[in-house]
Amino acid sequence: MMKQWRATILAIIFSAVFSGALNAHAAATGSTDFKETGKKLVKFHSALENVAARRKMTNRTFCDQTDAIERRILSDYGAIFVVAEAVLPPPVCVFKTASEVNQFQKTLKTAAEEISGAKIELQEAAMRSLLAAREEAWLENLDITPRAGAEAGRRSYEDTLRLWNSRFFPALKYWQTRGSLTVEDADAIFKLPMRQQIATVLEWEAQGMFFSSNFSKSILYSVAAPGTSQHLALLAFDVNEHDNERVREILARHGWFRTVRNDAPHFTFLGLPEEDLPAHGLQKISAFNGEFWIPNL
Numbered sequence: 001m002m003k004q005w006r007a008t009i010l011a012i013i014f015s016a017v018f019s020g021a022l023n024a025h026a027a028a029t030g031s032t033d034f035k036e037t038g039k040k041l042v043k044f045h046s047a048l049e050n051v052a053a054r055r056k057m058t059n060r061t062f063c064d065q066t067d068a069i070e071r072r073i074l075s076d077y078g079a080i081f082v083v084a085e086a087v088l089p090p091p092v093c094v095f096k097t098a099s100e101v102n103q104f105q106k107t108l109k110t111a112a113e114e115i116s117g118a119k120i121e122l123q124e125a126a127m128r129s130l131l132a133a134r135e136e137a138w139l140e141n142l143d144i145t146p147r148a149g150a151e152a153g154r155r156s157y158e159d160t161l162r163l164w165n166s167r168f169f170p171a172l173k174y175w176q177t178r179g180s181l182t183v184e185d186a187d188a189i190f191k192l193p194m195r196q197q198i199a200t201v202l203e204w205e206a207q208g209m210f211f212s213s214n215f216s217k218s219i220l221y222s223v224a225a226p227g228t229s230q231h232l233a234l235l236a237f238d239v240n241e242h243d244n245e246r247v248r249e250i251l252a253r254h255g256w257f258r259t260v261r262n263d264a265p266h267f268t269f270l271g272l273p274e275e276d277l278p279a280h281g282l283q284k285i286s287a288f289n290g291e292f293w294i295p296n297l
């Protein structure tokens with residue numbers, strides 16, 4: 001009896017000391033307990049600094065925190081920066097030119113495969129995991145196929161510009177017919193350098209003038225701003241079967257997760273087990289169309 005009591009008291013003391021140490025550690029690293037899974041939920045900026053240090057990057061945060069566009073890109077698309085060691089994240093938040101993108105893409109180990117009639121190109125480890133997920137899906141009579149052909153995988157800077165314009169121009173026309181913009185407004189924003197054009201679109205969206213394809217949400221949930229797409233890093237794949245929960249589970253088991261809120265077909269190769277994502281600064285949110293893993297900012 002005496003021994004049992006002593007063991008219990010020792011256990012209480014040990015757990016008090018241990019949890020105190022954990023809390024002190026959490027305060028020092030900017031992390032908090034992740035109640036649901038018992039895993040640590042690390043703040044995204046701490047996770048980012050860890051990645052930059054591990055990869056010996058001089059640019060410690062990938063993005064310029066004083067720039068409103070870069071802050072926005074980081075918060076909307078930032079999950080891509082905490083990917084597994086097996087793949088390379090983009091070195092910056094916003095690629096400024098086509099040649100900057102080409103230069104980065106040349107440093108990648110890539111693989112190309114014909115999938116459902118489309119030539120898909122991804123970073124090697126991302127492709128390997130996608131093919132393994134497809135094989136697992138077939139065992140359950142499911143399929144994982146590219147949405148909109150080759151564009152589901154690799155994209156060039158020019159592709160991201162063309163996609164941006166496919167939303168930008170119809171929205172300019174729409175808001176003119178609604179009387180919210182004048183011909184002069186439209187002409188002026190069209191002539192701005194790309195960076196300022198993006199900034200102006202985001203300012204107008206903050207006032208309720210949205211530029212997505214149905215003018216109901218931000219253009220960034222519809223297409224990426226030029227030079228910012230995760231597809232430029234060959235780590236994103238758009239999936240036709242995205243609304244099948246089982247397909248999403250299989251993709252997740254192979255390191256593929258949806259990381260851009262409201263972009264339902266878009267999966268990002270993180271290459272990490274799902275239970276490790278909170279420790280990499282990502283938090284799971286539930287939307288009407290399922291779950292997304294987004295930066296914990």
Ligand SMILES: [Zn+2]
Pocket residue numbers: 231236237238265266267
């Ligand atoms: Zn996509």
